[in-house]
Amino acid sequence: MRLGFNFWLGAGLTTLVILAGILAPWIAPFDPVLDADLMNSELPPDSTFWFGTDGQGRDVYTRILYGAQISLTVGIVSQVINSIIGVTLGMTAGYWGGWWDDLVNGFTNVMLAIPPLIFALAVMAVLGPGLPSLLIALGLTNWSWTCRIARSSTLSLKSLGYVQAAQTLGYGDLRIMFTQILPNMMGPILVMATLGMGSAVLSEAALSFLGLGIQPPFPSWGSMLTDARQLIQLAPWVAIFPGLAIFLSVLGFNLLGDGLRDSLDPHMRTRTP
Amino acid sequence: MLKRLTLAAMLSLGVAAGALAAGERHGGTLVFTAPYGSSFATLDVQSSPNTQEEFITQAIHRALYSWDSNQNKPVLELATSEELSEDGMVHTYHLRKNAVFHNGKPLTADDIIYSYKRIANPENAFPGASFIAVIKGAEDYIAGKAEEISGLKKIDDHTLEITYTGTINPGFPLMQNTTVIYPSNVEDESTFGKNPVGLGAFVFKEHVPGSQVVVEKFDKYYEEGRPYLDRINIVLMAEDAARDVAFRNREIDVSILGPTQYQAYQGEEGLKDHLLEVAEVYTRNIGFNPAFEPLKDKRVRQAINHAINSPLIIERLVKNKAYPASGWLPISSPAFDKDKAPYAYDPEKAKALLAEAGYADGFEFEVTASPNESWGVPIVEAILPMLKKVGITVKPKPVESSTLGEAVTTNNFQAFIWSNLSGPDPLNALRCYYSKTAQSACNYTSYASPEFDKLYEAAQQERDPAKQNDLLRQANNLVQDDAPVWFFNYNKAVMAYQPWIHGLVPNATELAIQPYDEIWIDETARSSRQ
């Protein structure tokens, strides 16, 4: 497996986000919510406030660090939900075939036809704004591609010798799926999930903009950016740093995903969006 | 406080006076912005309760009364004079004889009766029905129990007698955009939604859904010499940042400013001299639910009022685009008490009050909040560290704007942050603390005080405005002391306008709504607009 420069750049950026998230409580100079002194609002970057302060007088640097936690949570949890739904449906559909396959296929087509942002918008409207709702909304949104890939991988793996051997040995369906098939399609699923993390972070920002994201005081990058759009002229730093954070982390996820994909199967890039 | 108000009023009068001195100029196109949403729901404004549609109403339609921003009260619009009966319940209106609808029909009493019946028609379920309900017999008509509204009586074509249910000032309900007058000779009522016909100074020209409404000068408008403008494009611009760019780019002639833009514009040459400010009749507050144990205690509610440094929030976060609230009624209200001080910022006193109430260790409560920047989550974020210092933990409970109303009116909250109408009529504004007003109507904090009720009932009966205001002032102070809410601020609405625009007025009910027929454009406007 040869991993290119893109992969390492992506891995580097992602590691940075992960480190920022994990280490935030130790390396952040302030509390992201409580250390708000309105007397210090909208200060430009200096030696105390590296990225300046926002309209509430909170340290933007601190909030960016804590924001990494939220972005990672959004990215990882939503993609775990996506992958579980997609893999479960896709694998069983491919393995069992028949009416179940038709049903899953039909439902996948339905989900593909509804633009993800609109579906997420609808789910958020039902559940109300906030982190848990967002995780559910994004988790329910993007599984169709994963499902398709899982299904086609299962179909091709099913015909392979060792799976058929396991069948003749009388192994249960579930056992075969989890021990023989699942491990062999982890690669593409992982690629989809990595790329999905990037789009989840972007969706969070878009939903924030539409008033349905994670809402303050959580320092989510999307809501920071949304709040800051009013300040773009008075205090550009309040808008620039969250924007950069989103851009770099999504870039990281995308490069990582691309790199993984290219090393796993260079042809896959023509088959997935 | 009052000084400040008169100053603002004088400033705005200065705008008008300057206009007169310069000499009004006819012609030109005004590009006006409608900032409260990205579409006009309908052009049938009788059916629409949205502020957004008032922009169209103002141009195309006229109601029996209208709001006079300079006198700060409703005045007769479609009638030249009125006579009151002894008991004050029957008004006889002498209608304008020169008022003509855009379809050529002259205004008669029939049109008003027709319109009020249409608004109150139970099959229509129009929001304005509640305003018509002040007319005697309207309740029965709304309920479908009567064929006619008994309080409406045509004397002749230009004389109309209306009997009201009480000694109320009918100007407030009958100046609303949902009570405008339509011509009675339009066969197909469904055309009102696409082709509005009114009495206003401008004729409907075009509606590009989601984009703009274009109106043009009406030649037969009843006010001599009006309007000045040939054309108005009322464009939809809900996004503040986009409006800011468009205004700086001189693509639009007026813009309603948010706090940050207000601060930015104040600091810029060329922009700072063209800001129109007014104290609007909205009170921003956090309402407490007495059903939630800690908030039941008056001392806790007072403690919260003392613990929050409202002036600081207003200065830094709201960028001075508000006046600190010293009670429910706003500065422009006739019953406003200029001598009553707001709650002082005093964390020590707050702690003492909390300890007294048995909450020395503090407690936790949720504030249901929408994303609004002036009365939503950002404000809760700002009070969060302040209340933390006296031991109270606040948790914002974010909801969509559209569900805030439902959460509050179903009493499903510990506290909520909102902006509420608190004027211009003080009697109507204080109805929201009258214990007989339902929680779901507007007594959101389930306020019940026998003392208040006594004062309020007395005010309802009082016919001398000065005495009535005095009673209301006392009632208002009572509310302030009981602190059913955290009194945050009264909105200061700010409108930026291009230097070539003249004739704007400080409308305290809603600054964005301007009398288009008084606006004119001078020759410095870009040539495409002249």
Add this chain to the structure above:
Amino acid sequence: MTAPLLDISELHLGVAVGRSVNRPLLKGVSFQIMPGEAYGLVGESGSGKSVTTLAVMGLLKKPLAVSGGEILFKGQNLLELPKREMRRLRGNRIAMIFQEPMTALNPLSTIGRQIAEMFVLHQGKSWDEAQKLAVEALASVRVPNPDRRARNYPHQMSGGLRQRVMIAMALACNPDLLIADEPTTALDVTVQAEVLRLIKELCAERGTAVLFISHDLGVIASICQRVGVMYAGCLVEENETSALFATPRHEYTRGLLGALPRFGSRSLHGRKRLVDIDSIIADRSKLTETRFIASRSAEEGGQP
């Protein structure tokens, strides 16, 4: 005496990394093909057969590059020929058939069109004319219903038919040299024989020389007059076909022949009779040290 049609001498070729060439793939290969002669090149995969043909065609891809020697075609050094000249020879005078008929044809283009391209490219025909000539070309490789077939797409044809199409395409301009790179490997055995016969007969008819690449000595034996054996980038043995089969001199050739199933070996237990090449050859590293190149007999003259 006739001059050789193709004369490859001391051809060196390798993977270019940066400026210096390392990892050589061909280490001085030389052989000649006379006009009309069928020359076979055998060897295991990776021995350098295919890159040799690609070098002749001038179709080497980026990291591969010729580093020495010359390829003379009718006395012209192909390696020094300008691109445009080379293109004029390619397909026209030197044509090639590939191993995989399934993928060697453009799936989105009709057979007729793909053959017609040859006439348009090299004979300046209009598309209409070229289309007619393509039908004739199909007929000449004995495709039934050539008229209808010309309008078919590759996926509508069997492997054998497709390889015929390839042959028709390759022979369309009556080339002097046909390079056939394992043309029958991917086909059924019965179809294999037909295709081989077709190549043999058509080339004989037109006097086209053939450079036939295969790892299958049986196939080579049936079609070629002379055979070269390649191993690890070297031509280790070359001789007339019959002589080579009768008296293989190089150890590797002997190994190859040992690995060849004898007639009748496709019986029930046939596969057991195949001898593993490694069991015959003791030390592979020394194989390229010895070379046995038999000179051309009788009428040969222009040999270096």
Add this chain to the structure above:
Amino acid sequence: MLRFTLRRVLQIIPTVVVVALLIFVIFSVVPGTFAASLFADGRRAADPQMIARLNEEFGLNKPLMERFVTYVTDLAQFDLGTSFRTRQPVIDLINDRMWASLQLAIAAMVFALVISVPLGFVAALRPGSVLDTVTMIGAVSGLSMPQFWLGLLMMYLFALQLNWLPSFGYGDGSFRNLILPAVTLGVTPLALLARTTRAGVLDVLNADFIRTAHSKGMSEAKVVRWHVARNALVLIVTTVGLQFGSLIGQAVVIEKLFAWPGIGSLLVDSVASRDIPVVQGTILVIVLWFLVINTAVDLIYAAIDPRIKQE
């Protein structure tokens, strides 16, 4: 071909039906009502009688099953219902907005296509070149930016700083108003298409039949024109279809930012004001659009690739 077309068109129906049911279910449990949302801005005191009157009028107090039956019967007659907010037929509201949405989607797609396909092609023909590297870095960056952020930056740059273009709105529907929103919306498809084109062309270039083409003595240009283009097109068409189909849905944020009167902003407003019939109607139209475009793409695909029709 006719049967193939018919089959594809008929396949749309079940999907639309399921989508219709799904959104009915979602929006029957959504909190908040249209009537209550009218008081959300606090500009007037809540009026319980009015809320009750409106809910009665809109049939919101009827049992869920009854509402469902009405919805389905109406839908079966192609009736999307009447808007709560405007009291006009939903289909009229959508009609009013459709053209603006189409304009935006088409302009964005044209912008994306015109730039991405040639770039992707050239990048693939010269892999590893400066142009290739820049294109691919640009593409992945384009995919990593929050849309509204990009739009806002462009608005500031081109409208405010340079004063080249109007910053917002539909204006009189002129091309100048279209540029900024279309370009912002076009960035995602542009980046995706550039990547797909490059990958697709690279794939084709490595195919055996390209070697065959070269062995025929064809020039590079002819190889690209006669053999690469059409094969790469198959992949590009698929991506274009997917993107174009979902563009109206993706435009939600852009339409909101640039005050563009399309279907997307209608949807967001209707969700915010709980104008459920309009929400259901717009989502159905957006989904239908996606399905129609993708069916069209399948048909184009079949026209390009003779292998499809046989299956």
